[in-house]
Amino acid sequence: METVLTGSQFVRWRTAIFAIFLVSGLSIATWASRVPAIKATLGIDNVQIGGVLLVGGLASILGLSVSSVIVARFGARRGMLTLMLVFAAGLAVIGLGTDIAGSVPLVVLGLVMWGFGNGALDVMMNVEGAAIEAESGRTLLPLFHAFFSAGTVVGAGLGVLLISLGSNVFVHLAIVAAVIAVVACVSIANVPDRAQAGDPAAEEPAGWKARLGVALSAWREPRTYALGVVMLGMAFAEGGANDWLALGVVEGHGAPQEMGALGLTVFSVSMTVVRVFGGPLVDRFGRVAVLRVLSVAAVAGVLLFILAPTTPLVFVGAALWGVGASLGFPLGMSAAGDDPARAAARVSAAATIGYVAFLAGPPLLGVISEQIGLLNTLYILVVLVAASGFASAAARPLPGATVGSGQH
Template identity: 40%
Template sequence: MSVGQSMDPKITRNILFLLFALPGVAFASWVSRTPTIRDILNVSTAEMGVIIFGLAAGSLLGLLSTGHIISRIGGRSVILGSAFLIVVGFVIVGLGTAFSFTSLVFVGLVVFGSGYGAAEVALNVEGSAVENQLNKTLLPAFHGSFSMGTLVGAIIGSGAVGLHLPVVLHFGVIAIMIAAVTLYFYRFLPHDTGKEKEASTQKLGANMKAQLAVWKERRILFIGIIVLGMAFAEGSANDWLPLTMVDGYGVDSLTGSYMYGLFVTAMTIGRFTGGFLLDKYGRVPVLKGSAVLAAIGIILVIWGQHYLVAGMGVLLWGLGASLGFPVGLSAAGDNPRGAAARVGAVATIGYIAFLVGPPGLGFLGEHVGLLRALIVVLIGVSVAGLISGAAKPIRMKTEKSKFLR
């Protein structure tokens, strides 16, 4: 019996904490160097937006295709392949920057984004499987590990900027680190997580049809709406919170950055403590409570009248928004049969909210102001709270005649 097949799920859990952090390190490393890359390429902000679209397009490609691939070859192989794409994409972006070749940077971001999107689905499928094996809520903490990875990547990126390291050198070191860690640890993961026996024998068209069928499942669509509302709340804060505080409350840029730091801190705390609350009180009550916290927080930000009151709102907003995405993915993976397709579908909805929602909020804010535009975010989390019952766990009989909580 090979290492992957005989591995203790607790060891798999520990490895996943590390592997979840790697995409966070990569993503934050890219974000930290975007001002430098823009200046080197000598492009406008609008042109930089077009370049960054390559990352969004690649991410959607990875998200939409990965469920089908996992069902045929298993999550472990996809995790290795996604790391390869991230590494190659990072190197291409670094080289494109070094030679001031805009098209090469765009291509690199498409490749990087494809690996990033594929990793998000494959890691969540593995994480959901470990949850079921250990009968313990883990995905929020796994996503907390991703948040810690972004913090590490941001710190490394800030250091690279301070030392004036060339982007190609910075990204090259990150790529080597991701490759080395993944190559060493992926072999300890189970072989066939998410693999469907029927998928390996089905023709491609029939398998794709089966993968798309999950989008017709009422429960998955409602879970998707929950994730949509919560991910929109998270993505909107990531993109607009500092500017919202500056424009809405007249604070300086440093204070706006502190407010965003408060939000990220609240998100991280919520994700690392969420597992305890979920195991004690259950998904539905925690999701409802999270939606209420997020809604109160957003209300305080919109109508708080003073930046300190808004700061309290930012804290509640971050705590409330922290669990919606990981809990939705956990709920999508309740049934091991077809888990890859369902987790992939819900993850796609969540990342569409990240990618499409915030720009739309900016367009609305241009006309009514960013504070008033947040009313749309408030509506989203309110709807998520109202339909949170859709995430109620499915009672599945296991091989040991026990039931999932």
């Protein structure tokens, strides 16, 4: 039987999930800010650090893929708490391996814990966000993702501060790990048991193997793959910008290095602003219409970025690129969660497709760029984003869904 929430319980639940999105972003930026120090302290080369990064990415994909199984077996609340503690511990182990033990294998172990925990948590927190949308009748996942982006900003800023104060990797990562552990315990205490999240205590008696069958059923549904196309194109656009936009400004357009950093900042700010204010737009015009308009904006932005004859126009292209890529991923997650009973399975499947693109796409673009040049390689993004726009009809709300149809 579904838990009936009071207004205050709903607000605490929503705030808890905002906090979980925030610390997920915090953990990612924390790791990224210390990669140079980890590399230097351990005395490893670029090939070795690339291998370490690959292991972390593979662990994240594994976590995404098995998240629905974890929910089926243990429920959302217990799963989220455990996974947050796992990736917090993973950060601490990375610090131990770097500064205390001087051990690359220990750092890799910590990165596996961090990557797996974050990947699996990503699905669960999006399932919770979709459930909160259904409870409120409003589109909120873009705002949840804006909190994730804010967490990366906080993490990067904290990294700058602690590095400037001379903090080593262990102290830095241990502080953040402790913060995440505290947030995990406080947040989960405010997340209700709900049958729709797969919490066994809240649903009619059923074996976990039956719930596992439901968890895996999403991979047999054509809509899952159509949503995967929507998310794949936008994930390529976002991941490609994060790794290659700054270099495209500098090497492709001959601008100084600070202009490359500024171009990436323009992209990131544009994306975050639309995520903050995108929910009301979706509630007014509907998921499908918004996704189509944004895919046009992203195509126009990437084309302008490639072809712009002046630096100011390059920045306009970067801004349109960020606007266009902003909502594809969260709205894909929202659409996958339309049916609460199958939300965990469908979000897990669609997210796996999108995140494989997000993680594997940028390195693939780098390989291709060696053959045809970086700016020419970005035409691949144009094609993939256009495909995302054509597939956006898959995001139309399912019958009975209360979010994403527009006209609110």
